[in-house]
Amino acid sequence: MTPFIAASGGWLLMISLVISLCAQMTGLISGYWAGVPIWIAAALFIPYIKPAQKKQIVLLLVIGLAGLIYGMSHGADMLYVRKALEANQNVVTMLIGVGFLRIFAVQSVRSGETLPQGKSALLRTLFGTHLFGSVLNMSSVIIVGDKIAAQGRLSTTQGLVLLRAFAACAFWSPFFASMGLALISAPGAQLSTLVAYGIPVALVALGLSAWHIWRQPDSDSLAGYPVTLYSLWMPALLAVIVISAHELFPHVSVLSLVTLTAITFTAGWLLLKKGKPGVRIARNHINVGIASSCGEVVLFAAAAMLASGVAATLMALDIQLAPAHFGAFEACITVLVLIVLAMTGMHPVTSVVLAGSILAPSVSDPNLLGMTLLMGWSLGITLSPFSGIQLSIQSRYAVGTKALLNANWRYIGMMYLVCSAMIVWYSL
Template structure:
């Protein structure tokens, strides 16, 4: 990507973040105004998105546009156009805000450390990859993976550690894109409920992963990441601040709280550690670092177009595809469908938005839908060789997709049954 394009896109996205936060906190204007800069960024970034992803994005936007035009032809009002204009601006603002935390992560990595080895190192790295991932998203995979790769080529076991630790974040983290999209795709769902059920499922996922990983033949010899209490204080602090702030300011969306918390933290950290150079570091990230999220930004905007078009078409045709009762069985089937769609190469953003646009309109139990979407996202990216995190691990560290798939199918089967059990339990409590 040309530096000028990256810089222009970065400043436009910062404008969108500002508009999104002001709209959410003050209510002075509607949030869709924050979507206008995002769509300008889409026009800038589309030519630089990976070809395979670009095809999917163009398809999503084409289908969404046709659906919107059909709705307008049938006499619907402009609310679906405004939904498309919104461009998932709350989620995009969160991605941009959380992206600033990479500055802290990169500057906190120590060089020249001896890497620990053995089964205990595998477990600590799994937990560290998870806790880093809750806040830093896919950046955590690169930070830990690159550190491990300095000693030797990564093994399949190390790739599994990175993948499992990262994917489990999707089950509960307020800073993860899955939570942002689940909250918007299942209107009425509550962060507290999703987190309180997601954390136990995540704990089971990590426990099963740890048990499987230490039983692998090379577990005694692989290197791990030098995790310490010091390196984990930031994720724990920020997650606690967001959850606490949501209790005191329930009228502000969780996504906006995540964005604001991330920006405030990195601003304070830069001022304390960089002094006069803080502005330079922030400007460099805006003009170059934000462009690293170009694929995600364009995909979320395209997903908003698709959701609006599907909703407009269904409304115009007076069709209700959602079942009259969305219970444990329907939720379990939905999770299976989301995993299957992920295996075809469909991005979870697309599948989750589709599921939400179809199921949400008649949903009496939004938290059930929210949990379903989180579970489908997590298991989908773990299972699919085409998920973004798996493609990154495969290409960056030369780890076989076939080897990851072979090592994951038992885990996916067990976790699917665990998720079905939790969904059944939740259905008995509502």
């Protein structure tokens, strides 16, 4: 990607972020206007996306646009055009806002540390990376993985630590794209409820992973990440701020609160710790760093087009694909379907948006749907060799695809039972 395209896309997405926050905080402008600069940035980014992802994105755009044109020509509401124009702007701007936290993470990494070794070090890495990931998303995997990889190629066990720690964040983290799309795809779902039921599931997932890692024959000799209390204060603080702010300002979107918190924290930290050079660091991130999320930005925009097109077509044809009632049984089946779709290579953004648009008419409890989508997202990216996190671990650290699959399928079976039990418990 050329510096001009990267900088242009970065500033366009910053404009979108400002418009989105203004729309949420003041109500003086419609939120869908924030989607306009996103679509322009997406058009700039498309030529530079990986070929495999580009094919999926083009397919989503073509199907979505065709469905939207058909629906509008057969009496569908203009609402669907506005939804397509929005380009999932709340999630995209959250992605951009949270991306600024990478500045803090990278600037705070201490060099020259000796890496701890053994089972306890791997377990500390598992839980520490989970807390990092709950706020920093994929950046946490790269920061931790690169530090460990500096001493040699990662083993399957170390790759498993990174994968499981990251994927478990999708059960509950307000800073994760999974939560953003779940709240959008299940209108009316409450962050506090999803977090309250998601954290226990994540703890079980981490506990099972810890037991699995402890039993690996090579775990005594492997290096972990030097996790300290100093390194964990930031994710814990930000999570508390967002959840507390949501309770105080329930009318403000959780995604906007996450975006505002991330931006404010990074700006304050840069000014206090770096002074004037901090402005240069932030500007460099806009010019260069934001473009590193180009694949996700275009995918979220394409998913918005697909969801709008499918919904418009279903309305025009008066087709109801949703079951008569969405209860515990239907939720458990939906989680299983989402896992299967992930194994086909479908991105969770696409499958979650589709599931939400299809099931919405029969949902009486949006929290149940939101919980279901989060569970399907987490289990899907853990098992599928085609998920973004797995592809990153496979390509960046040369961890074998087959080895990860063999290590994960029993875990997914157990976690599916855990998720089903939680769904039933919630539905009682």
